[in-house]
Amino acid sequence: MQQHLGRQVGVGKVDVSLVDGKVVIYPKEDSHFDPVAIFKAVYDSGVSVTEMTITANGELLDDPAKGTVFRIASNEVFEVKPNVISEQWMRQAGSGKNIKLRGLLYKKPSGRVKRKAPETFPLEILEVLN
Amino acid sequence: MTAKRLSLFLFIGMTLAAGAIQAHAGKVERIDLKVEGMT
Numbered sequence: 232m233q234q235h236l237g238r239q240v241g242v243g244k245v246d247v248s249l250v251d252g253k254v255v256i257y258p259k260e261d262s263h264f265d266p267v268a269i270f271k272a273v274y275d276s277g278v279s280v281t282e283m284t285i286t287a288n289g290e291l292l293d294d295p296a297k298g299t300v301f302r303i304a305s306n307e308v309f310e311v312k313p314n315v316i317s318e319q320w321m322r323q324a325g326s327g328k329n330i331k332l333r334g335l336l337y338k339k340p341s342g343r344v345k346r347k348a349p350e351t352f353p354l355e356i357l358e359v360l361n
Numbered sequence: 362m363t364a365k366r367l368s369l370f371l372f373i374g375m376t377l378a379a380g381a382i383q384a385h386a387g388k389v390e391r392i393d394l395k396v397e398g399m400t
Binding site for chain 2: 257
């Protein structure tokens, strides 16, 4: 799996821990982040994703149509699941300030096995790192 | 170079610079996955 993921476009380094089923991917500089592609690449290597979190820099923006969004780049924008942290940040810092965060993009629903990548990846902010 | 042409070059340069900054506003530093089915 390490080799398979490491060959994916935009992947700089991959650490795999067999014992606890954890994989850490370090993207290359200026690479495009595509959670669906990661989902698929992991599945193609014979396992399935149960949880995906990211550590990223970007901006929290107030989008009139989607609500709060996390914008990493012009083509990497994620809707934010409102929680205490996102609401507090928007209230204190306002829209458009740079933020470094750790956020949950996907968690497998309990019960049935779901192999297909979800269509959307709403971001739940777990902690602000700056 | 005419003033008109110079201002056109400046406009194009500033537009390109703004686009480059906008395209790389942030960055994903790491992606943590929990997986199942690994042997």
